[in-house]
Amino acid sequence: MIAKKVLLKFSKKAAGRPIICELSRKYDLTFNVMEAKISPKKEGLMILELIGTENAYNSGIEYLKENGVEISSIEDRVFRDDDLCYHCGYCLSVCPTDALIIDDRQTMKVSFYKDKCIACELCVKVCPTKAMKIRGLDGDLI
Amino acid sequence: MEFKVNKTIDEINEKIKRKEVVVVNAIEMIDIVRKHGCIEAAKKVDVVTTGTFGTMCSSGALINFWHTKPKIKASKVWFNDVEAYGGVAAVDCYLGATAVKEGDPLNSIHPGRFNYGGGHVIEDLIAGKKVLLRAEGYGTDCYPAKEFEKEITISDLRDATLLNPRNVYQNYSVAINTTDKTIYTYMGVLKPNISNATYSSAGELSPLFNDPFYRTIGIGTRIFLGGGIGYVIYQGTQHDPDVERNERGLPKSGAGTLAVAGDMKQMNTKYIKGASILGYGVSLSLGIGIPIPIINEEMAFFCGVSDEDIQAYIYDYGYDYPNKINKTYGLVTYKELRSGTIIIDGKEVPTTPLSSYYMALEIAEELKKWILDGKFYLTNPACLIGQSSDYEPLKYVKC
Numbered sequence: 071m072i073a074k075k076v077l078l079k080f081s082k083k084a085a086g087r088p089i090i091c092e093l094s095r096k097y098d099l100t101f102n103v104m105e106a107k108i109s110p111k112k113e114g115l116m117i118l119e120l121i122g123t124e125n126a127y128n129s130g131i132e133y134l135k136e137n138g139v140e141i142s143s144i145e146d147r148v149f150r151d152d153d154l155c156y157h158c159g160y161c162l163s164v165c166p167t168d169a170l171i172i173d174d175r176q177t178m179k180v181s182f183y184k185d186k187c188i189a190c191e192l193c194v195k196v197c198p199t200k201a202m203k204i205r206g207l208d209g210d211l212i
Numbered sequence: 213m214e215f216k217v218n219k220t221i222d223e224i225n226e227k228i229k230r231k232e233v234v235v236v237n238a239i240e241m242i243d244i245v246r247k248h249g250c251i252e253a254a255k256k257v258d259v260v261t262t263g264t265f266g267t268m269c270s271s272g273a274l275i276n277f278w279h280t281k282p283k284i285k286a287s288k289v290w291f292n293d294v295e296a297y298g299g300v301a302a303v304d305c306y307l308g309a310t311a312v313k314e315g316d317p318l319n320s321i322h323p324g325r326f327n328y329g330g331g332h333v334i335e336d337l338i339a340g341k342k343v344l345l346r347a348e349g350y351g352t353d354c355y356p357a358k359e360f361e362k363e364i365t366i367s368d369l370r371d372a373t374l375l376n377p378r379n380v381y382q383n384y385s386v387a388i389n390t391t392d393k394t395i396y397t398y399m400g401v402l403k404p405n406i407s408n409a410t411y412s413s414a415g416e417l418s419p420l421f422n423d424p425f426y427r428t429i430g431i432g433t434r435i436f437l438g439g440g441i442g443y444v445i446y447q448g449t450q451h452d453p454d455v456e457r458n459e460r461g462l463p464k465s466g467a468g469t470l471a472v473a474g475d476m477k478q479m480n481t482k483y484i485k486g487a488s489i490l491g492y493g494v495s496l497s498l499g500i501g502i503p504i505p506i507i508n509e510e511m512a513f514f515c516g517v518s519d520e521d522i523q524a525y526i527y528d529y530g531y532d533y534p535n536k537i538n539k540t541y542g543l544v545t546y547k548e549l550r551s552g553t554i555i556i557d558g559k560e561v562p563t564t565p566l567s568s569y570y571m572a573l574e575i576a577e578e579l580k581k582w583i584l585d586g587k588f589y590l591t592n593p594a595c596l597i598g599q600s601s602d603y604e605p606l607k608y609v610k611c
Contacts (some may be wrong), residue, residue, distance in 0.1 A: 156568050172552070175552070
C-alpha cells in the first residue's frame with residue numbers, strides 16, 4: 071500500500087464532471103480531500119491524498135490524466151529558504167497539520183516536515199521574511 | 213546595604229585584555245547560580261551575555277546620502293519608492309521601518325500582504341544591493357536642484373546609522389482573540405474564541421530580564437546590534453520602570469525599553485531582516501545582544517533568572533486592545549508559554565512565540581565569542597536610564 075499527496079488541476083471542462091469518485095469505484099483507491107477550490111474562471115484545484123496499492127495508484131493517475139486533469143506532486147511544492155527563516159514562530163499558529171512545529175522546547179527551533187505539508191500555503195502568507203515559498207505547477211517560484 | 217562582591221567594569225576589561233575573562237550566556241548562568249549561589253557565581257563569572265531577536269517596529273535608518281551636483285535640499289526622499297522623512301538638513305533623512313512602499317494596496321484586500329517597506333530597504337542596503345534613491349527639493353540659491361535620482365548602494369552613503377527609538381522591550385503581553393473572527397495583528401494571526409495565544413519575548417535570554425532595574429545597562433552601553441557594534445543611546449520611548457513587579461523584581465508587563473544606534477555598514481542580514489506582517493504592515497526584525505557585567509552578587513542573582521520566574525499578562529487583541537480596555541485574562545509564566553500550551557478559563561490554548569528564542573541564544577553565544585576573543589570591551593554607562601522607585605540594593609536578592 072502507498073499513500074501519496076497530489077495536487078490536481080482541473081480545466082473548466084473537467085471541473086464539471088464527477089471524476090474523483092471513479093478513483094474509488096473503478097480503481098479501488100481511498101482518497102482524502104485535503105483542500106478543494108474552484109477559481110472564478112471555473113477551474114478547479116484539489117489536494118488529494120491517495121491511498122491504495124501501487125498498481126491502483128498508477129492506474130488512477132493514468133485515468134485522471136486521460137480526463138484532462140493536470141497532476142503534480144505537492145512534495146516540495148512549499149519549501150523553506152533556511153537563510154531567511156529566523157525561527158520566530160509566526161507560521162506555527164496557522165499550520166493546520168503541524169508540518170511546521172517546535173519539536174525541541176529547549177532550542178525552540180522551528181522544524182519543517184515536508185511530508186506533513188498539504189500545501190495550503192497559509193505559512194507562505196504569514197511568514198514575515200518570506201522564507202516559506204511556493205513552487206508553481208510548472209516548477210517556477212511564485 | 214553593602215555588596216560582598218565588588219567588581220568594576222575596568223577590572224573586567226582588564227581581564228578581557230589578558231584573556232582571563234569568564235563569560236557565560238544567560239542560560240548557562242541559571243545553573244551556575246543554582247549550584248553555587250549568587251555570591252560564588254559573582255566571584256566566578258565576569259560577564260553574562262543576553263540576546264533577543266524579534267520584530268521591533270520602532271526602528272529606522274538615519275541616512276546622509278551626501279551632496280549631489282548641483283546640490284539639492286531634499287525635502288522629500290524615497291528609497292525604492294519607500295518614503296523617508298526629509299524634514300532635516302539638506303541630504304539627511306530618516307527612513308522608518310514601518311513606512312510602506314508607495315502604491316501598496318495596504319489592507320484594501322484584507323489581510324494585506326505588505327510586501328515591501330522601510331525594513332526591507334534597510335535589509336537591502338545592508339545586503340549591499342542597489343537601491344533607487346529619489347529626492348525632490350523646492351530649489352534655493354544655495355541648493356538649486358529640484359530633482360535627483362540615482363541607484364546607490366550602502367557604500368555610496370556618507371552615513372547609514374540604524375537609529376531605533378524603542379527596542380528590547382522588557383516583557384510584553386500575551387495576545388488572544390475573544391471575538392468570533394480571525395484577526396491579523398502585529399502579534400500574529402489570532403484565531404477566534406481564544407483558540408491560540410502568542411507571546412513575544414526571549415524570556416530568560418532577554419537583556420532587560422537579566423538587568424531588571426537597569427543597574428548596568430545605561431546610556432552608552434556598547435551592544436551587539438544587527439551583527440555589528442552599537443550603543444544604547446537613551447531610554448526608549450514608553451520606558452516605564454514603575455509597572456507592577458513580582459517577588460524577583462521582574463515586571464509583569466511591558467516596562468523598560470532602550471533606544472539604540474549603530475553603524476549599518478557593519479551589520480549582517482543574518483541578524484537584521486525586513487518583515488511583512490500579514491494584515492498589519494511592514495517592520496524590521498533584528499537581533500540585539502547586551503553584555504551584563506557581574507559587578508556584584510545582586511547582578512549574579514538577577515542573571516540567574518529562568519523562564520519559570522518570569523510572568524506576563526494575557527490580553528484580548530480582538531476587542532479590548534483596539535478599544536484601549538485594560539482587562540487581563542490571567543497571568544502565565546514563560547515556562548508555561550514555552551511549553552506550547554497554557555490554560556485560560558480552564559481551557560487548553562496552544563501558544564506560539566513571535567520572538568526567536570533560537571536566534572536570541574545564537575546572538576548571546578556570538579557576543580560571548582567576541583568578548584572571549586578580545587574584540588568587544590564593556591563600557592561604563594555615562595548615565596543610568598529612568599530608574600524604578602521599587603529598587604533598593606539587595607532588596608530582591610535571595611541566595
